[in-house]
Amino acid sequence: MTAKPLLPLDPALVERARQLAARAAQPVVDLARSHTTVSVERATLRLAGLTGADPDGIPWVNRLADAVADQVGIEHGIALPVFHALKDFPDLTRLAHAAAAGGVTFERPDEPVAGHARMRARRAVGPGFTRIAAKRRERDALVSEIGDPPQRPWIYLIVATGDIYEDIPQAQAAAKAGADVIAVIRSTGQSLLDYVPEGATREGFAGTYATGENFRLMRAALDETSREVGRYIRLTNYASGLCMPEIAALAGMNRLDMMLNDCMYGILFRDINPIRTFVDQRFSRQVHARAGIIINTGEDNYLTTADAVEAAHTVTVSQLLNERFAHEAGLPDRLLGLGHAFEINPDLPESFRLELAHALLARQLFPDAPLKWMPPTKHMTGDVFRGNLLDGFFNLAGVMTGQSILLVGMMTEAVVTPWISDRDIALQNVRYVLNACAGLAEDFHPPADGFIAKRANEVLGEAVDLLGRIVDDGLLNAIADGTFGIMKRPADGGRGLDGVAKRADDYWNPATEILDQDAATPAHVHEEATR
Amino acid sequence: MTAKPLLPLDPALVERARQLAARAAQPVVDLARSHTTVSVERATLRLAGLTGADPDGIPWVNRLADAVADQVGIEHGIALPVFHALKDFPDLTRLAHAAAAGGVTFERPDEPVAGHARMRARRAVGPGFTRIAAKRRERDALVSEIGDPPQRPWIYLIVATGDIYEDIPQAQAAAKAGADVIAVIRSTGQSLLDYVPEGATREGFAGTYATGENFRLMRAALDETSREVGRYIRLTNYASGLCMPEIAALAGMNRLDMMLNDCMYGILFRDINPIRTFVDQRFSRQVHARAGIIINTGEDNYLTTADAVEAAHTVTVSQLLNERFAHEAGLPDRLLGLGHAFEINPDLPESFRLELAHALLARQLFPDAPLKWMPPTKHMTGDVFRGNLLDGFFNLAGVMTGQSILLVGMMTEAVVTPWISDRDIALQNVRYVLNACAGLAEDFHPPADGFIAKRANEVLGEAVDLLGRIVDDGLLNAIADGTFGIMKRPADGGRGLDGVAKRADDYWNPATEILDQDAATPAHVHEEATR
Amino acid sequence: MSRIVRPYGDTTGDGMVQLSFTLPVPHDKRAEGAALQLAAKMGLDGAMLVHAKAIGEAYTFFVVYGASTHLVNLDEVKVVEKDYTHLSPKEVNDAIRERLGRKLCVVGACIGTDAHTVGIDAILNIKGVAGEKGLEYYRELRVVNLGAQVAVPDLVNRAVDEEADAVLVSQVVTQKDAHLHNTREMAAAFREALPPGKRPLLVVGGPRFDEGAATELGVDRVFTRGTTPSDVASYLVHRLVTSKTAPQRPALQKDVA
Amino acid sequence: MSRIVRPYGDTTGDGMVQLSFTLPVPHDKRAEGAALQLAAKMGLDGAMLVHAKAIGEAYTFFVVYGASTHLVNLDEVKVVEKDYTHLSPKEVNDAIRERLGRKLCVVGACIGTDAHTVGIDAILNIKGVAGEKGLEYYRELRVVNLGAQVAVPDLVNRAVDEEADAVLVSQVVTQKDAHLHNTREMAAAFREALPPGKRPLLVVGGPRFDEGAATELGVDRVFTRGTTPSDVASYLVHRLVTSKTAPQRPALQKDVA
Ligand code: B12
Ligand code: B12
Numbered sequence A, B: 001m002t003a004k005p006l007l008p009l010d011p012a013l014v015e016r017a018r019q020l021a022a023r024a025a026q027p028v029v030d031l032a033r034s035h036t037t038v039s040v041e042r043a044t045l046r047l048a049g050l051t052g053a054d055p056d057g058i059p060w061v062n063r064l065a066d067a068v069a070d071q072v073g074i075e076h077g078i079a080l081p082v083f084h085a086l087k088d089f090p091d092l093t094r095l096a097h098a099a100a101a102g103g104v105t106f107e108r109p110d111e112p113v114a115g116h117a118r119m120r121a122r123r124a125v126g127p128g129f130t131r132i133a134a135k136r137r138e139r140d141a142l143v144s145e146i147g148d149p150p151q152r153p154w155i156y157l158i159v160a161t162g163d164i165y166e167d168i169p170q171a172q173a174a175a176k177a178g179a180d181v182i183a184v185i186r187s188t189g190q191s192l193l194d195y196v197p198e199g200a201t202r203e204g205f206a207g208t209y210a211t212g213e214n215f216r217l218m219r220a221a222l223d224e225t226s227r228e229v230g231r232y233i234r235l236t237n238y239a240s241g242l243c244m245p246e247i248a249a250l251a252g253m254n255r256l257d258m259m260l261n262d263c264m265y266g267i268l269f270r271d272i273n274p275i276r277t278f279v280d281q282r283f284s285r286q287v288h289a290r291a292g293i294i295i296n297t298g299e300d301n302y303l304t305t306a307d308a309v310e311a312a313h314t315v316t317v318s319q320l321l322n323e324r325f326a327h328e329a330g331l332p333d334r335l336l337g338l339g340h341a342f343e344i345n346p347d348l349p350e351s352f353r354l355e356l357a358h359a360l361l362a363r364q365l366f367p368d369a370p371l372k373w374m375p376p377t378k379h380m381t382g383d384v385f386r387g388n389l390l391d392g393f394f395n396l397a398g399v400m401t402g403q404s405i406l407l408v409g410m411m412t413e414a415v416v417t418p419w420i421s422d423r424d425i426a427l428q429n430v431r432y433v434l435n436a437c438a439g440l441a442e443d444f445h446p447p448a449d450g451f452i453a454k455r456a457n458e459v460l461g462e463a464v465d466l467l468g469r470i471v472d473d474g475l476l477n478a479i480a481d482g483t484f485g486i487m488k489r490p491a492d493g494g495r496g497l498d499g500v501a502k503r504a505d506d507y508w509n510p511a512t513e514i515l516d517q518d519a520a521t522p523a524h525v526h527e528e529a530t531r
Numbered sequence C, D: 001m002s003r004i005v006r007p008y009g010d011t012t013g014d015g016m017v018q019l020s021f022t023l024p025v026p027h028d029k030r031a032e033g034a035a036l037q038l039a040a041k042m043g044l045d046g047a048m049l050v051h052a053k054a055i056g057e058a059y060t061f062f063v064v065y066g067a068s069t070h071l072v073n074l075d076e077v078k079v080v081e082k083d084y085t086h087l088s089p090k091e092v093n094d095a096i097r098e099r100l101g102r103k104l105c106v107v108g109a110c111i112g113t114d115a116h117t118v119g120i121d122a123i124l125n126i127k128g129v130a131g132e133k134g135l136e137y138y139r140e141l142r143v144v145n146l147g148a149q150v151a152v153p154d155l156v157n158r159a160v161d162e163e164a165d166a167v168l169v170s171q172v173v174t175q176k177d178a179h180l181h182n183t184r185e186m187a188a189a190f191r192e193a194l195p196p197g198k199r200p201l202l203v204v205g206g207p208r209f210d211e212g213a214a215t216e217l218g219v220d221r222v223f224t225r226g227t228t229p230s231d232v233a234s235y236l237v238h239r240l241v242t243s244k245t246a247p248q249r250p251a252l253q254k255d256v257a
C-alpha cells in the first residue's frame, strides 16, 4: 500500500527531519529506559495472570503493587519481592489478598533465592506473552479467513454510550452499516484513575470504562458480527492515561486490534506527568508491537487547541517523534497509525486545499504507515446541516489523499456524544463519498509549483526548523513551553509523578526483559524502521 | 471567460456534431418562420403598448387579439386589421374595449390604406423596442456602476412563495446572503394559461405568477438591494408556456436579466403543441437577443424523467439544438445559458466522476456560453441531511469544472418549495465550497486516457449518433418518439395548436419585421455563432 | 417488545429528538428564549439551543436538541392495514379473466395544474418502477393514461366514456394543500356525475399523502411513497373482483361539503 | 411587531418546523404511524413523514415536517437581562483600583473529570477570544487558572487560600447532566466551607448551560455560548465593585439539598 508521491519534497530535507527527530527523541528514550512506574509494574503482574479486585473495586494488582511499593519501593522492580513472597502462597491472588490485609512482608531476596524468584516470575509472565501471541495469531487467522475491508480508508467509528451493554448492539449495528473499525471511547475520568476498573461496566460519562471484561465482551460480539458481515471488524480502545501499560497488556490479551497510544497526549491533554507518560508509553508500545496492535497517535488533538494552519508543522514534528519512539519500541511502520486532522477553519479561503496539502504531506512522509485521518471537531457547531457537509469534505480529502483509516465525523460533534442516528447519517456520508469518488485520486495532480505543493513544503520546512530547536532545547523543555497544542506542561508537573521511580542498577522485570529483547530483534522491525 | 480545455475531444467530431445540429434544426426553423401564433400576435400588441385587463382579469391584448382572430384570423398577422381599425380610436386600449364589447369590425385593408395602418403599427411598436433598448442600456450602466459578482459561478437562487410581497423580502434577504441571481418561479398552472395575468399577485401554487407588474416590483426591489450589496443582482423568470412571446416582451420591457427559455421544455413537460412552442420560441429568443437577456435552457429536466447516465447524450444533443436555434434567432454565445444537471444516481459507483465528465464535456463544447449548472433533484429524498451533502458535491463539481451559473440546490428538494432557512443553509453550503475550494481546478487534471476523458468521449459519440438519426427522421418525429426525457409528444398533439396558423403570403407583423432584421445583422451575433 | 416507547438518542428511554425552525424575530437573547419556549411547548425537556443564526434582520434560524416528554403508544398507532392479498401479475390476470370475464379498465391522470407524471407513469407505464412492470403490462387491464394537468371535468368525462372501473389520480405538488383540494374536488365531481353504484373506484397517490385520509378526502384508497404497480393491481382485484360485496364507498356525503 | 409569533417556513404564520428522531422499533408501517403519533403529540398539524430509514433491525430514523400549532408569546420569554454595564478593560481596571483599592482575585478551573480547557482559557488567558484579550490581561485582576480536571475540594481549598473574590468554573461535558451535577456539588461545597459573607462569587460557564438556571444550580451567574472576557470582567465589577450592596447570593439553601 505504499502511496505514490504527488508532492515534490526534497528527500534530503525529509531525511534531515528524521535525523533530527531521532536526536530529539533520544534523551527521552534514555529516560524511559532508566525509569519504571507503578503502572509498568502492575502491568507485569497482569501479564503474570493476576486479575480481580477487592470489594471496593480496587484491583488486586494495585493492592499488591502498593504493598510492595510501600515496603521496598518500585525502583528495583516489584517482581523479585512479589515472586519471592509467592513461595508461601498458592497463587498471586492469594498473595495479593494477604498483602492487602497487611499480612505479607516483602523483601528483595539475595542470590541464589533471587534466582528462584526470577524463575517463578518468568514462568508466570510467560503465559501472558503466550496469550498475547496466541491472540495475535488468532487475529491473523480470522483476518485471512474472514477478510479485510475491501476498501481503503478503513472506516473507523466511535461508540460511546457509557454502558457496555448499549455499546455492543450499537457497535454491531455500526459494523453492519459499514464500519470496519469500532472504537469504544472511555469515560471522561478514566485516564486519571491510577487503576483499571474491573468487570463489565454500565456507568461512564461520555464514554465507557476500559476494562479487561469490557474488552472481551466487545471483541466476542464483534467476532460474531465479523462473520456475519464478511470482514474482520477491528476493535479499538485507548492505551492512555495513568494505566497505559496495563491497558496495553489487557488489550494484547483480549485481542484488541488498535489502540490510541500517543507519546504526548496524556501529558498535554490530561496533565499527566511527562516522565510518567514517556516511561509508560515505551512499555505499552513494546506490548503493542508483540500483540500486532496498530497504534493510533493523537496529533489531531493539537489542532483543537492550536490553530490548524499556524500549528500544522507541530503535527508533522509530533508524527516524526511518534514514529521514532514507535520504531525504538519495536513497532514496524505498518502498525503506525499516525494521526492528523481536518481542523482548518472552514471560513478560511482555500481551506480545503490547505487540508489537501497537509494530508498529502503526511501521506508522503509516511508512505507505509496506516495514517489515521481525523474529522473536523473544533469548527463544528450546533448547525448540524453544515456539520454533515463539512464531514463530507473531510471524507473527500481522505479519499483524494489516500488516507488509511478514516475516523467518521459526526454532524452532532458540537452537541452530544453520537446518537445512533448520527452514526447512521455519518456512515451514509462516508459511503457516498467513498463510492462516488472512489477513483478521484486519478484526476488529482497538484502541480509541482502550485498552491498545494508550496504549502506542503512550507510546513515541512517549518517542521524541520522546529525539530532543530527541540534538539537544542530538549523535548521536555519544548513541551513545558507549550510547543504542542499551546499546552504548557513542565517536566516536574502533572499527575502521576509519584508513581515514577528511577530504576535502580539492579532493576529487574520479567516483562521488560522479554520486551527489550524484542526491540533488539530486527525481525520485528519493518525494514523502513531503521533508515 | 473562455474555459481552457481539459478533455481530449476530437475537433472534427465536435464540428460534425454542430453541423448535424444545424441540419436537424433547419426544418423546424423553417416551420417557425412560416407560422404565427396568438401569443406572437399578442406580444406585438404588448410591444405596441397595450396593457391592462378586463374586469375578469383577461388582458386587453387577449380580448383584442381574439376579436380580430374571430373575424379575420391571425394568418395574415393581426397588426394590419388592428391598426387599421385604430384610425377610429384614440388608443389601443379604447379599441380593445370596443372590440371586446363586439363593437368593432376588423378587416384587412388594401393598399394604400394598408400602408397607413402599417405606418401606425410601426410607430406603435417602435417605443416598445425603444423601451427594451433603454432597459438594456440601463442594465449595462448599472452593471458597470455597481459591478458584477466577484466570482464564477454566479449564485442563482429560487424564490417561490406564490406571493410577490413575500417573494420580495425573501429575494432581498437571499441577495444579501450571497445570491447573485434571483429567479421567481411560476405558479404551477401558469404555463397552460393562454394569457398573462395582470398586476401584482399574491396567490400562486408552488410559485408566483409572472406578470409585468410583478416583474417591475421585483426588479425595483433588487435594484435597491444591488446598491446595498455592491453587485448587480440579476432577476430571472420564465419565458415558457403558452405565452412565451408575451412574457419575453414583458421581460425585455421590465429589465429582467435572464429568462428560462427552452426550445422543447414546454412540449415535453407541459404538453404544449410542438409547433406552437417552436414558433413562440423563435420570437421570444429574438426579443431576448434585443433585450440582452441571457436565456436558460432546460436540459436538466430530461434527467428527472430519464436516467442521467443513459440519457446523458440527449442533454448534449439538446444543448446543440438549443445553441443552433438561439444563434439563428440572433442570440450570441454569451447569452446562452445552456442547462445541464447533477442528476446521476448517487449510489452509482463513481457517480461523482461521471458528473465531472458530463459537466466538463458541456464546458468544453460551449466554452463561451454561461452554462447553467443545475442541482440534484430526482435522487433527493426526505433525508435532508443527505440532501445537504449531495448539494455540497454538486457545488464542488460546479467549481471544479468551471460552471458559469450555479442554481443553488436545497436540502428540502423532495419535501417543500424552499423555506427561508433552506435557502440560508443552501447558500452557506455554496459559500463554503466556493471559498474552500476556490482554486481546486488547478489540481484537477483528468488524464487523457482516464475514466473521465473516456466517459466524455463516449457521451459525445452517442450524441453524434443520435443527431444523425434525428437528421434522418426529423426532429418532430424524434420528439414524438420520446427521445428527450422519455416524453412522447406527437407534432399534432398537445395544447395550444389551435392558436397556431401558417402564415399567409401577405403575413405582416411590425415586430417580426424588426426582429428578423436583427437576426440578419451579424453585429448582434457573436463571432462564434456562425461557425 | 414494550408497547410504550420513547425516541432513542443513545440510551433506551432518553427521548432525544432534534428540531429546527425559523422564528420571525431578530436574533438576540429574546429570540433564543422564544425558541426555547417553543421547544418547551412541544414537550422538550432540558432543551438545548445548539444553534441560532440570523437570517437577514427579521428572522432567526434555530437548531434545538432535547428530550421529548411525550410517549408513543404503539397500540394506539393507526395504520392502514393491507386489506388485500398481494398478487403476482399472473394472479391478477387470472383473477380478472376468471371472475370478471372482461378487461378491467383503469383511467389515470395527474389532475389540476400538477405536471408531475413520473409517479403515475411509474404505476401505469410498462417501464414500471422498482423492478416491477407497470399496469400496462397486465394483459387483463386496459390502461388509459391521460397524462398531466388534466382538468377534473375532462377526467370525469373520459372515465364515463371509457366506463372506467377505477380512476387513478396522482398529486405531487402539495403547496397550500393543493393535493388535498384537488382530490376533494375530483371526488365531489364523480359523486355529482354518477350515482353510487356506477362510480369507478377512486384511488389517489403521491408522496405526501397520509394513507389514513381516504375517507376524509372522499376516495377509496390513498397510496403514498414507495407504492409499486403490483400493490395497486392487487388492491384493484381485491376491491373490484374478489370482494363479494360491491366496492364499498366511504361516507362521502358527510366529509366533503 | 406582533408579540405572538409562529415558526416561519415560507409564509408568515405557517408554523413550519423540521423534526428528526429515532424510535426503537423496526421499520414498517406501524413505525411510521408511531412517528406521526409523536409528531402529533408534539403539536404538529398535518405532519409529513418525509423520510424513514431502518437503522439495523430494531430502530428506525425519521424526518418529519409539519406545522406547529403552538404559539410563541414573546412577552412571556424569560431572558437573563444583562444586569451590568459593559466596560472596557480600562474601565474595569479603573473601577477596581478606585473603588476596591486592591487587585480582584479570580480563581478558574474545569472541575470534575472535564478536561475541556479551551473555554475557560478563552476567558482567562491573555490570548483571549473573539479579538478580546482574556482576564489575565487586566492589570487589576489577579488570575489563578487551575486548569482541568480539578477536584471540587481542591478548588475550594485553593479559593480559600487565594482569598478569591470570584470562582470561575467551566463545564463542557454534559452527558448524563454531568455539568449540572458538578456545578451543584461545587456550590454545595463552597456553602459548607464558608459562611455567606465570605464566599466568593460563583460563576459557571459552558456551551450547554441555560443562563436562567443560576439559582437552581446554586451559583451567582451562568455564562454560555459566545461569552467574551469583557462580559465576565464587566459582570465581576458590577457585582463585586460597583454594586452598593454586598454580592447578593441566591437563596442557596432551599435549592440544593
Ligand atoms: C421530477 C420533478 C419535476 C419534473 C416533472 C417531470 C414529469 N414529467 O413528471 C419537472 C422538472 C418538469 C418538474 C417541474 C416542477 N416541479 Co417538480 N419535482 C420533481 C422531483 C425532482 C421528483 C418527482 C418525482 O418524479 N418523483 C419520483 C416518483 C416516482 O415518485 P412519486 O411521485 O412520489 O411517486 C410514487 C408514489 O408517490 C406513488 N404515487 C404517486 N402518484 C401516484 C398515483 C397513484 C394512483 C398511485 C397508486 C401511486 C402514486 O407511487 C410512485 C412510485 O412509487 C421533485 C423533488 C423530489 N425529489 O421529490 C420535485 C417537486 C415535486 N417539484 C416541485 C415543484 C414546485 C415543481 C414546479 C411546480 C416548479 C415550478 N413552479 O416551476 C414545476 C412545475 C410542475 C407542475 N406544473 O406541476 C416541488 C413540489 C413542492 C410541493 N411539495 O408542493 C418538488 C417537491 C420540488 C421542490 N422541493 O420544490 N418537477
Ligand atoms: C476541543 C475538544 C476537545 C479537546 C480538549 C482540549 C482542551 N484542552 O480543552 C480534546 C481533544 C482533548 C477533547 C477530549 C475529549 N472530549 Co472533547 N471536544 C472538543 C471540542 C471539539 C471543542 C470544544 C471547544 O474547545 N470549544 C471552544 C470553546 C472556546 O468553546 P466553549 O467551551 O463553549 O467556551 C465558550 C463558552 O461556552 C464560554 N465558557 C466556557 N466555559 C466557561 C467558563 C466560564 C467561567 C465562563 C464565564 C464562560 C465559559 O465562554 C467560552 C468562550 O466563548 C468539542 C466539540 C465542539 N465542537 O464543541 C468536543 C466535545 C466537547 N468533547 C466531548 C467529549 C465527549 C470528549 C471526551 C470526553 C471524549 C472521550 N471520551 O475521550 C474527551 C475527554 C475529555 C475530558 N476528560 O473531558 C463531547 C462532549 C459531549 C457532551 N455534550 O457531553 C464534545 C461535545 C464532542 C462530542 N460531540 O462528542 N475534546
Ligand SMILES: Cc1ncc(COP(=O)(O)O)c(C=O)c1O
Pocket: A186, A187, A188, A190, A191, A238, A239, A240, A241, A260, A261, A262, A265, A270, A296, A297, A298, A299, A301
Ligand atoms: C491519542 C489519544 N489518546 C487517548 C485519548 C483518550 O483520552 P483518555 O485517555 O482520557 O481516555 C485520546 C482522545 O481522543 C487520544 O486522542
Ligand SMILES: Cc1ncc(COP(=O)(O)O)c(C=O)c1O
Pocket: B186, B187, B188, B190, B191, B238, B239, B240, B241, B260, B261, B262, B265, B270, B296, B297, B298, B299, B301
Ligand atoms: C426550461 C424551463 N422552462 C420553463 C420552466 C418553468 O415551467 P412553467 O413554464 O410551467 O412555469 C422550467 C422549470 O423548471 C424550465 O426548466
